[in-house]
Amino acid sequence: MRCFAVAAAMTFAVGNTQAQVGQPANNKPIAVQSTNTPVTQKTIAVVGAKIYSGEGDPIENGTVIVIDDKIKAVGKDIAVPAGAEVIQAKGAVVTPGFVDAITHVGLAEIDLEKSANDESDSKGDDRIRAAYRAVDAFNPESTVIAVTRLGGITSVGVVPSGGVIAGLSAWADLTGKGASDALTNTSLAVHVYLSAGSDPQGGSRGAIVRAVREAFDDARFFQKNKSAWERNQSRPFSAGRLDLETLSLTFGASGAGAKKTQPKVPVVFHADKASTILSALSVAQEFNLTPIIAGGAEAWKVRTTLAKAKVPVIVNPIQPGPDSFDTLGTRDNNAALLHEAGVPVIISTGETHNSRKLRQLAGNAVRAGLPHSAAITSITKTPAEAFGMGEKYGTLKDGKWANLVIWSGDPLELSTKVTTLFIRGKKVPLVSRQTELLKKYRVARQ
Amino acid sequence: MKRTLLLAIGALFTACASTPPPIQTPQMPQPTPVLPPPPWDRPSIAQGLELPVPLGPLVVIRNGTLLLATGRRITRGTLVLDKGKIAAVLDGDVPAPAGAVVIDATGKYVTPGLIDTHSHLGVYPMPGAAAHQDVNEMVAPVTAHAQAADAFWPQDPGIERAVAGGVTAMQVLPGSGNLIGGRAVTVKLRPGLSSRAMHFRDAPDGLKMACGENPKRVYGEKKQAPMTRMGNLALQRNAFLSAKKLEREWEKWAENETRRLQKEGKKRQDFEAKRAHRERQKNLCNSSVPPESCEQWAKEWEKPLDEPESSDPIEKPPRDPGLETLIAAMHGKVLVHVHCYRADDMLNMLALSDEMGFRVKSFHHALEAYKIRNELASRGGIGVSTWADWWGFKLESYDGIPENAALVHEAGARAIIHSDSSEGIQRLNQEAAKALAAGIAAGVSITEDDAIRWITVQPAWALGVDSKTGTLEVGKDADVVLWDKNPFSVYASAEKVWVDGVLVHDKTVAKPPWSDFEVGQENGEIDAVETPQRGQKQ
Numbered sequence: 008m009r010c011f012a013v014a015a016a017m018t019f020a021v022g023n024t025q026a027q028v029g030q031p032a033n034n035k036p037i038a039v040q041s042t043n044t045p046v047t048q049k050t051i052a053v054v055g056a057k058i059y060s061g062e063g064d065p066i067e068n069g070t071v072i073v074i075d076d077k078i079k080a081v082g083k084d085i086a087v088p089a090g091a092e093v094i095q096a097k098g099a100v101v102t103p104g105f106v107d108a109i110t111h112v113g114l115a116e117i118d119l120e121k122s123a124n125d126e127s128d129s130k131g132d133d134r135i136r137a138a139y140r141a142v143d144a145f146n147p148e149s150t151v152i153a154v155t156r157l158g159g160i161t162s163v164g165v166v167p168s169g170g171v172i173a174g175l176s177a178w179a180d181l182t183g184k185g186a187s188d189a190l191t192n193t194s195l196a197v198h199v200y201l202s203a204g205s206d207p208q209g210g211s212r213g214a215i216v217r218a219v220r221e222a223f224d225d226a227r228f229f230q231k232n233k234s235a236w237e238r239n240q241s242r243p244f245s246a247g248r249l250d251l252e253t254l255s256l257t258f259g260a261s262g263a264g265a266k267k268t269q270p271k272v273p274v275v276f277h278a279d280k281a282s283t284i285l286s287a288l289s290v291a292q293e294f295n296l297t298p299i300i301a302g303g304a305e306a307w308k309v310r311t312t313l314a315k316a317k318v319p320v321i322v323n324p325i326q327p328g329p330d331s332f333d334t335l336g337t338r339d340n341n342a343a344l345l346h347e348a349g350v351p352v353i354i355s356t357g358e359t360h361n362s363r364k365l366r367q368l369a370g371n372a373v374r375a376g377l378p379h380s381a382a383i384t385s386i387t388k389t390p391a392e393a394f395g396m397g398e399k400y401g402t403l404k405d406g407k408w409a410n411l412v413i414w415s416g417d418p419l420e421l422s423t424k425v426t427t428l429f430i431r432g433k434k435v436p437l438v439s440r441q442t443e444l445l446k447k448y449r450v451a452r453q
Numbered sequence: 454m455k456r457t458l459l460l461a462i463g464a465l466f467t468a469c470a471s472t473p474p475p476i477q478t479p480q481m482p483q484p485t486p487v488l489p490p491p492p493w494d495r496p497s498i499a500q501g502l503e504l505p506v507p508l509g510p511l512v513v514i515r516n517g518t519l520l521l522a523t524g525r526r527i528t529r530g531t532l533v534l535d536k537g538k539i540a541a542v543l544d545g546d547v548p549a550p551a552g553a554v555v556i557d558a559t560g561k562y563v564t565p566g567l568i569d570t571h572s573h574l575g576v577y578p579m580p581g582a583a584a585h586q587d588v589n590e591m592v593a594p595v596t597a598h599a600q601a602a603d604a605f606w607p608q609d610p611g612i613e614r615a616v617a618g619g620v621t622a623m624q625v626l627p628g629s630g631n632l633i634g635g636r637a638v639t640v641k642l643r644p645g646l647s648s649r650a651m652h653f654r655d656a657p658d659g660l661k662m663a664c665g666e667n668p669k670r671v672y673g674e675k676k677q678a679p680m681t682r683m684g685n686l687a688l689q690r691n692a693f694l695s696a697k698k699l700e701r702e703w704e705k706w707a708e709n710e711t712r713r714l715q716k717e718g719k720k721r722q723d724f725e726a727k728r729a730h731r732e733r734q735k736n737l738c739n740s741s742v743p744p745e746s747c748e749q750w751a752k753e754w755e756k757p758l759d760e761p762e763s764s765d766p767i768e769k770p771p772r773d774p775g776l777e778t779l780i781a782a783m784h785g786k787v788l789v790h791v792h793c794y795r796a797d798d799m800l801n802m803l804a805l806s807d808e809m810g811f812r813v814k815s816f817h818h819a820l821e822a823y824k825i826r827n828e829l830a831s832r833g834g835i836g837v838s839t840w841a842d843w844w845g846f847k848l849e850s851y852d853g854i855p856e857n858a859a860l861v862h863e864a865g866a867r868a869i870i871h872s873d874s875s876e877g878i879q880r881l882n883q884e885a886a887k888a889l890a891a892g893i894a895a896g897v898s899i900t901e902d903d904a905i906r907w908i909t910v911q912p913a914w915a916l917g918v919d920s921k922t923g924t925l926e927v928g929k930d931a932d933v934v935l936w937d938k939n940p941f942s943v944y945a946s947a948e949k950v951w952v953d954g955v956l957v958h959d960k961t962v963a964k965p966p967w968s969d970f971e972v973g974q975e976n977g978e979i980d981a982v983e984t985p986q987r988g989q990k991q
Contacts, residue, residue: 119666119847151845281979311980327876328614329971330579336976360845367883370943421886421943424894441844441854445895448823449860 049432050074052087053413056096061103061387061402064380071101073409076431081403094413099426102383102418103403104161104410105366108321108390109275109301111359112155112163113145113179113189118359126359127169132207135222138249139174141165142193147185151360153439156181158363159418159425161410162400164355164390165190166198166275171206171218172246173198175253176275178396180410182430194272195394196299197257201278201287202333216286221245223294226254257296270395273297275321279304279333288316299393301355304334307341310348319351319393324372342385343376352377353393354385370419382419408432483722486714491703493777496786499602499638499652504645506654508537509931509954513549517558517935522565522909522924526902532563534931537953542925556949562940564905565924566621566932566952567881568912570790570838571817571871575625575640575648576601578609579875580970589628590635594672594679595692597660598775599635601625605648611875613967616642616958618879619940619947621932622653624916629663629792630671632679632689636778637661637790639916641932643952644967657917659814660782662689664793664802665849686801693809696779702770703780710767720761727758779811788814788917790838794849796821800828815915817871820844820853826864836915837861838871841887858885858907859892859899869911881908886941901941930954 051073058069060081070085071078087093117123125144128136145165155163161181167174178192186193199219206215225244229251235241236248244251256272276287279302291298300306301321306313313320322342329335338344346352354369356362369382377385391401399408409432416423428435495501512534519530519542533541533553541547549555577588587604590596605625615623622641625648627634637659638648645651664685673680679688731754738747781787789806793799793816806813815836816822822829822837829835837858844853862868870885872878889904913923922930931954938945950958966972 117845117848117851123848285979308977308979311978325876325880327611327874327879328579329610329974330875331581335580335974361842364842367887367943371880371883374944374946419943421883421941422890422893424890444852445854445856449856449895 048075050088050091051094051432052091053094053096053101054087056099056101056413058403059100059102059380059383060404062384071403071411073429073432076409078403078405078407078409080405094427096413100414100416100418102159102412102414103387103401104412104428104430105159105386106162106390106400107160107355107362107365107386108164108353108394109166109355109357110163110362111166111168112151112362113147113149113165114141114167115359116146116149116151127167128174129169134171134206134208134218135246135250136170136174137172137197137222137253138247139167140193141167141175141177142186142190145177145179145186145190147183147189150440152181152183154360154441155362156428156435157425157437157439158365159412159414159428160362160365161412161428161430163362164195164394168200171200171215172222172250173200178394180430191399192396194256196273196275197254198275198277201276201283202280202302203331212283216290218245220290220293222250223254223290226251227258227294230255230258258294271297273299273394275299275301277301281305281308281336283333284309285312288312288318304341305336306350307338307344308336310345310350313345314349317351319353319389320345321353321355323357324354324368324375340375342372346377346381351389351393352381352385353390354382355390366419367421370421373419379419483715483718486711486718488707488710492772493780493784494786496657496781497638497652498600498636498658499649502649503652503654504650506537506953507955509534509951509956511535511550511553512556512951512954513553514556514558514563514935515546515549517561517563519925520562520564520902520905521926522905523926524902524906532925532933534933534951534954537931539925539927539929539931542927556935558935561948562936562938563925564619564934564936564940565909566922566934566950567619567908568916568923569620569623569872569878569881570815570836570869570912570915571873572623572625572878573628573873574611574615574623574875574878575605575607575609576627578606579611589630591630591671594632594668594688596631596635596775597633597692597778599627600638601627601636602638602648605638605640607645607647607651608968608970610966610968610971611878612642615878616950617947617960619882619934619936619950620878621950621952622916622918622922623878624659624790626659626661626790629661629667632663632668632685633692634661634663636787639918641952643955643957653918655921658787659790659916660778660787662789662791664791664798665795666847667792682798686805689805690809693779693783693811696776696783699770699773699776700780700783706767706770713764713767717761717764724758724761731758783809783811785812788915790815790817792817794818794820796824798849799825803832815869818873820850820857823854823857823860826861826866829861830865834867836867836869836911838869838912838915840877841870841884841891855887855891856895856897858888859895859897862892862899862903862907863897867911867914868907869915870907871912882940882945883943889941904941
């Protein structure tokens, strides 16, 4: 295991199409590429690993074949194509790149520094800021991105905060490239914050729900009566035009005259209190939205309802307890109870700088009763599917992006580390500003 | 022998002399008067107000892996707890004495109770609410007179959850909004109705100070001092200078009062001597053979011999609990804990401590300690209380790296993993595990037996209680955790926790909550409404 780790560290390269030959401690070459490989296509075979594909039981001693930026095949008895770069991963574990669905990665470089934080619209006390788009502020050069990758995370939800409706999130692959490359969905979800204290105008929970209902109602009216609005023959709205346009995305249809139904942009209701979750579901039903619950500290109390409605719930398994009047019913086995009831469970940090803790959170959910395989699914397949990204992300399957991670052991265990990480088939160097600082100050003791 | 002889001669002389002894006052050396201790002398404001500690029964924990936190482990050992203390630490199995509670720890781990140098539980309690903001007295940048013990709410639901994470003692501090936030108090995590009831017996209080961004932001935004790091240090210096002034007043008072008491003592001594002398003369004159000088002596006796007038005590310096706390800090009675992130901030604080004559017991957060680890190590004892991976939430935390604790440890300074968080305190073992893993990955030569010390004996040292807790050694308090797995695993839970030998947490037994706040809160399923259907996915 350790030999492998050393070798993997020696062979990383970004977008390298050359053969990688490492010399591990056991003196066996671990990566070989034959000379007659066509330069236009790069094939990588990870062999001998325990593979968690993102769903179901792990495959022992399995193989993953990657061609260019996609996964080609995953399984137990898969022939390694001639010319493939072979990565011996015996004793190692392979997973899809983890997904942290709710983060502010790329928006906040330093939380408390206004000039280095674009997490929020920060505009007075507006409640409705739906048109605030993560894509407009996403900084691909944030040092947080590389730090996050070292936690085995290859994609994050880039989520705005602030106000009752904070804006439109984006799905970011942690490529370190600009928005056009990194953000594969810039209309990921609309984020609605329902907990007490979310209202910049100081309204109660009821006032918050009323504001949300009014905004969606205005959006519906706006969508149907756009031309009237343009002729200045419409009613006054509680939000701006762009906000209403954005909210319209959650209805699916792109306009009154649209022939084709667009996929609905989901609405993430950030809500912890059981009664607030039910209010969110009721708003979702009223406007025929596709809801996702985030926070969900008390979601276990309404798990039957959530399961019946197939509403995914994003939880934080290390929610410390009744730390607000919204979270009095916090339980450490929330994720386990939801899973058991059939609710699609997503584990997320809701963090920026410590999104890398995602696997620790999943490990804690397992500690509290969530099956290990379900914990892996909750940070791979389920978030990808809940946000409509399942076609390309979330599991190791033919045709999906080759976002995968090779681990020195159980990915949820604290002593385990990432040894190799691929994003869209490219090995990404396991370095960050933090590893550079370490290098600068690391003088081994004599 | 010689002494006896002299006494005998004296007795003979007294009995037979015909000439009386000359009148003179004996010049006995004055004993130094004992002054009452100054108010800053008490190491903890909770001292003397504690309730009796219940001591646990005889408990024998068999066949567990004992992480002793001495740098050693016993892979199959026996731990005996008795009357609140660790009574035996044995390699191998021993027959349990009759009447003992026997616990089979086969496949399990036993460690000392975990200790957190940095908690705001009880002063910034759950649930977060306006009424619960008792952590930062942000009306003035120096509030050394504020005391966490006075705000600590023992019903904080976070306390029981910390115990469930294996924590048996913690320091509760005021926040870092102020340059000098006030006194911290160290408590043991057993149920109690006040900070005094939970006070760690004989633990000194801490003094909370803060460097860097927080104080200057809090007051700078109000256009008050401090607005800059310059102001931070200047005001801290001023505070200690004021304390020194008060200390000099106390010294002056002590000098003057001593002199007065000595003078008074001298007068009293003279008076007593004169009176005794007259008595002696009278006795002689009443004897069968009165001396000739009795007549002359009698004239002297007629003169009045008045009791010496007592002088008024010199007025003590005015009470000033804030400055008294700073004096106590300079005397090492109260231990100084400084919230500080940047290397330069820490070095500047050390310069101030040298100048003012106090000792920093532990830096807290200390994300850049790795940059100055040799300096910290060379000073002998400075604790570095830090996290495994927090960074980036403010500019001064931008250079945090996960290897910080391991590098500090490697340099020979004291690494401590602290929480500063109601979540982190529930998983100090996991935080230590991450810091350990990062260190190992960076090539630092460290083991679990080093890392367990980061959350046990090193924090105990920083809180001044390492002679009482922090390791599995005979004679120490029976603050012990039984883990169901290796505590460095993410899957491990504290199965049982003892404080002073009393079982305070048992994962296998459901009990009513410690916190009165949680009693009677509805905690069941509330599904009762019509199930909303999710149109698209039906």
